[in-house]
Amino acid sequence: xxxxxxxxxxxxxxxxxxxxxxxxxxxxxxxxxxxxxxxxxxxxxxxxxxxxxxxxxxxxxxxxxxxxxxxxxxxxxxxxxxxxxxxxxxxxxxxxxxxxxxxxxxxxxxxxxxxxxxxxxxxxxxxxxxxxxxxxxxxxxxxxxxxxxxxxxxxxxxxxxxxxxxxxxxxxxxxxxxxxxxxxxxxxxxxxxxxxxxxxxxxxxxxxxxxxxxxxxxxxxxxxxxxxxxxxxxxxxxxxxxx
Amino acid sequence: xxxxxxxxxxxxxxxxxxxxxxxxxxxxxxxxxxxxxxxxxxxxxxxxxxxxxxxxxxxxxxxxxxxxxxxxxxxxxxxxxxxxxxxxxxxxxxxxxxxxxx
Numbered sequence: 001x002x003x004x005x006x007x008x009x010x011x012x013x014x015x016x017x018x019x020x021x022x023x024x025x026x027x028x029x030x031x032x033x034x035x036x037x038x039x040x041x042x043x044x045x046x047x048x049x050x051x052x053x054x055x056x057x058x059x060x061x062x063x064x065x066x067x068x069x070x071x072x073x074x075x076x077x078x079x080x081x082x083x084x085x086x087x088x089x090x091x092x093x094x095x096x097x098x099x100x101x102x103x104x105x106x107x108x109x110x111x112x113x114x115x116x117x118x119x120x121x122x123x124x125x126x127x128x129x130x131x132x133x134x135x136x137x138x139x140x141x142x143x144x145x146x147x148x149x150x151x152x153x154x155x156x157x158x159x160x161x162x163x164x165x166x167x168x169x170x171x172x173x174x175x176x177x178x179x180x181x182x183x184x185x186x187x188x189x190x191x192x193x194x195x196x197x198x199x200x201x202x203x204x205x206x207x208x209x210x211x212x213x214x215x216x217x218x219x220x221x222x223x224x225x226x227x228x229x230x231x232x233x234x235x236x237x238x239x240x241x242x243x
Numbered sequence: 244x245x246x247x248x249x250x251x252x253x254x255x256x257x258x259x260x261x262x263x264x265x266x267x268x269x270x271x272x273x274x275x276x277x278x279x280x281x282x283x284x285x286x287x288x289x290x291x292x293x294x295x296x297x298x299x300x301x302x303x304x305x306x307x308x309x310x311x312x313x314x315x316x317x318x319x320x321x322x323x324x325x326x327x328x329x330x331x332x333x334x335x336x337x338x339x340x341x342x343x344x345x
Contacts, residue, residue: 035307046317053321060282060326061333067278083269087262094258097300104248127269219300223293229265230285234272 020209031186034209041213045220052224055176057233061175064166069165072156075237076141077173081132082233085125086225092121096191103208108198111211115195119219122188124204129181143167173232180228183221197224249299257299264292 019030027033027181063070069214099114140148147170149163158166203211268288280291281293304316 016278035309038306042313046313046320049317049321050325053325057326057329060330063278063282064333071278077276079269079272084263090258090261093296093300094254097254098251101251101254102250104293115312120333216301221295221321223296226296227286227289230268230272230289234281234285236266236274236276236278236281 001052016204016206019204019206030206030209034207034212037209038216041216045216048220052176052179052227055172055179056231058228059169059176060171062165062172063235066162066168068163069158069162071167071235071237072152072158073141073153073166073169073173074232074235076139077233078132078135079233081128081135082229085132086130086229088121088125088128089222089225092118092125093219095121096215096218099194100208100212103198103203103211104205106203106205108201108203111198111203111208112195115198115211117192119188119191122184122191125184126188129177141170143170176228176232180221180224183224187214187218187221191218211228249302254299257295261292261295264288 023030024033059070076120095114095117099111100116102110102114136142137146140146140151144167148166149160152158152163152166153160191214194211197210265334268285271284276284297314303310
């Protein structure tokens with residue numbers, strides 16, 4: 001038996017009985033297991049980047065080709081709610097990272113507190129998004145369902161052949177914010193599962209990888225919104241007090 | 244893993260910077276400028292914000308080399324291949340006089 005194996009074994013023996021129960025048999029110790037879980041999440045996030053990347057690329061290309069229609073359509077979106085929601089998600093990222101921080105310190109009560117706050121802010125985001133969708137509906141910004149082609153010609157001064165470009169922008173808006181909202185919904189679910197496990201005392205200072213990996217996903221969803229804000233809402237057509 | 248620990252104060256500082264950058268990017272959208280200026284400014288600020296989240300909130304500053312390789316490869320495929328190659332086509336089509344298709 002070589003010295004490193006002995007060292008690894010004594011390290012895994014250093015874990016408490018509770019922690020050894022959490023250690024899957026293919027790993028030497030909880031650190032290695034944590035590292036594998038984290039790397040796996042990063043690889044999953046890489047596929048998510050490709051998935052959202054294609055949508056962002058579509059907006060970039062069509063915004064370049066149909067600049068005027070995209071700017072007019074973007075100007076009708078509710079940047080106030082979009083901006084406020086950015087702040088909500090940024091703060092939720094702080095509460096999420098604090099949950100990880102207190103998991104590292106092994107403070108069960110604070111893990112529960114900050115996971116709860118994270119889920120609450122996530123729900124707050126979805127509520128504001130729902131309100132925004134309702135306003136979009138009232139403003140007739142739902143192509144194929146609640147949309148007035150004439151309005152874009154008479155009120156916004158676009159040519160009739162530019163109206164399909166407006167619809168294209170709005171389709172991208174609904175798909176991208178909708179899929180992002182789905183990610184937030186899944187994130188809230190996973191955070192609540194972590195909260196339940198923390199409540200049951202399933203984590204310790206050496207074993208908190210599930211919270212850490214959940215946090216990576218949550219931060220990723222925040223990053224997607226960070227890019228959605230300028231990509232959809234801020235195309236430079238807002239004027240103070242104007243439409 | 245105690246070597247990963249940052250203080251709550253450090254996290255709050257990062258959040259304050261992120262919030263200020265959000266106000267900056269919203270403010271810039273009210274400034275008149277070319278569509279390209281707005282696109283570049285918006286995406287540049289978003290990239291800075293995303294980097295802060297990745298480095299500090301996702302602990303990449305202190306994460307293992309393998310994680311950094313995954314991130315580097317992801318950025319390469321996204322920026323160089325997906326965005327870079329596609330946009331180098333669309334954004335340069337107008338530069339060729341008399342070319343068909345535009």
